[in-house]
Amino acid sequence: MSIWVGLVVASLLVWALKSAGYLVPQRLIEGALMSRVAGLVTVALLASLVMSQSLHQDGGIVLDARVPAVGVAALLLYFKAPFMVVLLAAGVVAGGLRFLGLMV
């Protein structure tokens, strides 16, 4: 499967899920269980993605400039900094440490 096909399939899938909510009679799906599953699956996926994006490299765990960058991001989020500021800070920390030759 080419990247293009996968990309279009994934995009249509996400679109279809939104549309499904408008097509399905409300009483069929709406309920505490479904909203709990959706909420917790979202949390689990994002937490997993944070870890793999900050530690994974070539099939293993690598501690590099991403780790302090994500640490700074967490600190900024704790102090309720805007999303964009958090992203910029993470880039500056990781890019800066690499530029200075302090971390890979």
Add this chain to the structure above:
Amino acid sequence: MEREFDSHHHRRARTQGFQVAAAVSLSGISFGALSVALGFSVWQTMVLSLVMFSGASQFAFIGIVASGGAAVLGAAIASAGLLGVRNGLYALKMSSIIGPGFFTRAAAAQLTVDESTAVSVAQSDVTSSRHGFWATALALYAGWNIATLVGALAGDALGDVRTWGLDAVAAAAFLGLLWPRLTAREPIAVAVAAAALTVVLIPVVPAGIPVLAAAVVGIVVAVYRHRVAPHAPQRTDGGTS
């Protein structure tokens, strides 16, 4: 008098929507730059923002594909889809607010995301909810896609992802999307378990699998907790993007 009162509420809903949309749209720049820096073309990047149009799903898709190429496409599609499930639930909530009309509902469907739903449900009456939804949704769709294009074109000039710390930006993006959802003990416990499981699995399974294992943790905990405490107070759907 009543009319004036109403239009004041509607205007406030729209203003809120525009403000939220403007703030969130800016992250589209990071998405566009990151996507291109990870090896996606400007066109592919734009299809994600125009058609997929859901921040978390988009970041997940490009992040996972970048980590393993065509071999992990299945996991990337599944993760994007699973992250999109909550939009379907928002749609159930929005369905009665949006009202009838095929084209109106079709347009609303594509625009039903965290932000448009959040602004809409925060309003005190149905008409204001509708105003809030459309203001957020349309401004965000335009803003997010323009920002993606700007970022994608800039990203083309940036070159290596690591030089600019863009790999760390992606990690921070997921953390930023996760943070507002950690409002109770239940989501925090799930996040910690999912994170730990991911770290344990990364060295032993192919890329893309840890994230799916984490999704299973989310489902299992949700089903289990639903049986033990079906009505426990929780709020896990209040994030951005």
